[in-house]
Amino acid sequence: MEAVEVHAVEAHGVTKSFGAVRAVDGLGLRLDRGRTVALLGPNGAGKSTLISMILGLRTPDTGTVRVLGGSPERAVRAGRVGAMPQTGRLIGGVTVRELVGFVQRAHASVARGPMPSTAELMDIARISDLAGRRADGLSGGQAQRVRFALAVAGAPDLIVLDEPTAALDIESRHELWVAIRACAERGATVLFSTHYLEEADAEADRIVVVDRGRVVADGTSDEIKRRVPGRTVSVDASVLPDPSGLPGVLSSEVDGRRVRLHTTDADATVLALAAAGAVRDLEVTGASLEQAFLTLTHSAPAGTETPEAVR
Template sequence: MDHVIELDRVSKVYKGKRAVDGLSLRVSKGSVLALLGPNGAGKTTTVSMILGLLQPTEGKVKLLGSDPREAGVRKRIGAMLQEVSVIDNLKVSETIELFRSYYDKPLPLADLLRISALESERGKMASALSGGQQRRLGFALALAGDPEVLFLDEPTVGMDVTSRQLFWDTVRKMADRGKTIVLTTHYLEEADSIADRIVVVSDGRIVADGSPSEIKARTTGRIISFTAGERTSDEELRDIPGVTELSRSGRRVKLMSEDTDRLIAELIARRTDMRDIEIGSGGLEEAFQALVRKAE
């Protein structure tokens, strides 16, 4: 099967508003896809339709070649969603064992505890776990059936740095084994490091689709960043020929341009008050912001 996920002109309407608007998407087996977009862009709705938790108002969705609601399909996928609910009066190991019982060929309990870094908490009540530990438990449950396709919706929210590192190391190993992974995240550096394909959505539509390097190269050009003097205004900087985007954090300014050599010469010629000058390529954060602004 070439495509494990297929969306054909899919729309979802809530109270007259299109959360997803005519979206078509195909995801190949063994790929790692990051679905990015601002809040309310339609990411979670799209994932919910792929999982069969929501039905599209228009269009067709196929998962592993079939209807996502089929029992045979559900046994071949795993999902870690934003909302984590634990079962009362069950320990961590008992919760994982319960989910393992739903599958024909589950991963061993010891492996799931190790992957989720919950070996020390195996005897603790699941409801007593911290927020970050509950996220890791959700990861173990998503992997219980050794899924062919794994969905991760904002997976590392609430995790500490060590847990996040272990989490992504595990995801990379799964990708190396040919698993298909679909993730949404607000941590763009994570998407940049793990995904081989990025799809950016805004207002329920796809506004960019490509590898991380392609997205960055198409969108941002290069960046000059510097600390601006107190009298240096955004208005005068935007008026300089060659400036395509401007962003500011306090007095630290970033100017995007397709020709940074010419732009730096122009800044010097205008005697712009600036110091601590750096020139480099734009990152995924800059590309994402530029795409969203353009879409809006």
Template structure:
């Protein structure tokens, strides 16, 4: 059985860690979250992607009980979010948290850990966050990257069953980003559930069991990185147009879309072999290049899709 199949089995046996059922959150005429259905099994690591304004922050706010849904329901471990948060089962690292003045890193993490019923040892939280050497430093005198790692330590302090990370590697340099993901994976391996949002698509591809893409407040895709690449068209075929009508290329076998730039056509195709054979029959393989679609390509294709395509791309793999 695959890892995702095992996780579905866990969900059936032990319930969901995170459950959204038709969740809606509006701001005036804007539906920031528009009927979201999402189920995350205990022990899964899930990445939440979307353009600015896609609804990621509101979704996280609903998950943490910071907002109430206008319709539908949100549950954590079978209970309302606020109950799970109060019980110490959730740790969160949010973007808008501000440094507390005149306290040291060690004092702050110790205080937060003391609010939880079964906290992680402070030394362990500092070590996982890569800031053991900063315990005696004042939080308000740290660099942006160091403050980000303090936020991670605070999220870990309660040893929560669910860890929610909003843009966790923002302000971190490359070395610190690698160290962060090493720590996050070590935490996840202990059976914890992790949900993180990020603008770094390669991070989602490398570190998440599933990737959920939000657009216009709705889930437009949910699957592995490979699932997403297939859903958006598995390969890209590029040719020099050489005066050829690009509209005719859209009718070729396997082709989903055609993009024209600087005299070249880029064909997104489900069947690159069939597409190339058809191009050869037309004598149109000048400057031929075939490449796999990247996750960036897939993300752009999925979030550029109109509402009519949402039901087609949402469920990339049966659950």
């Protein structure tokens, strides 16, 4: 009997090993439809392996992965999943318009509803100005937008992007994100892996942090930042007394004319700074996503239980 289709992706107890390396280790995950989800994790955390199982390219050793209520293979075959590989040359001898049109026609046979025209698709992917260019003669950023257009040519429900902006300059990253957002706004679920934490912070509704093959945090960016105790108190460096004598302060760093104090007790630190007359340009902030990420992915010794997910 067909399963009730609720989640874009559902993974239960998934493991995958390569020889002695356990790339994915009892991972569980549920992605609601229509969200944009970032997959974060240090090198070797298991992100690409997980993505390859979501795309049906690898089979879990144990556990199950379901995509849009069925097997990953079935969702992919039905044209409901669009994926963009990390790299790959575009074929030569054709224009961008011909290539996009060809891939779109190939999808038309399994289309479940109206698909955007080739012109609309090229507009979404921000490649209209490249329509007449040879597909094998593009810059890295241009080629990546064409790959994105090919990934979404069949108007997929789930778009899976493995490090989509790796090696792109800031302008190309921005352009690609405009395109990805346009698809998300049309209702697609977007799952992307990245090493750019600011990208996850800015673009994702939800962030899943993976370390050593397991989910170690799962929530909004703010929820994940709140997982890390402590605050950062920053003041003008010229008025600061010796930070080592301040209550609560674990470490400090100078950034231009400001000093950032990482403290376990922001109130006590601020009171001591005030008593020393050193509160010029005072600012108190929570942990950054980078601090949270580093804490979450380096604090748990190998083999310990997965910490409670945020939700």
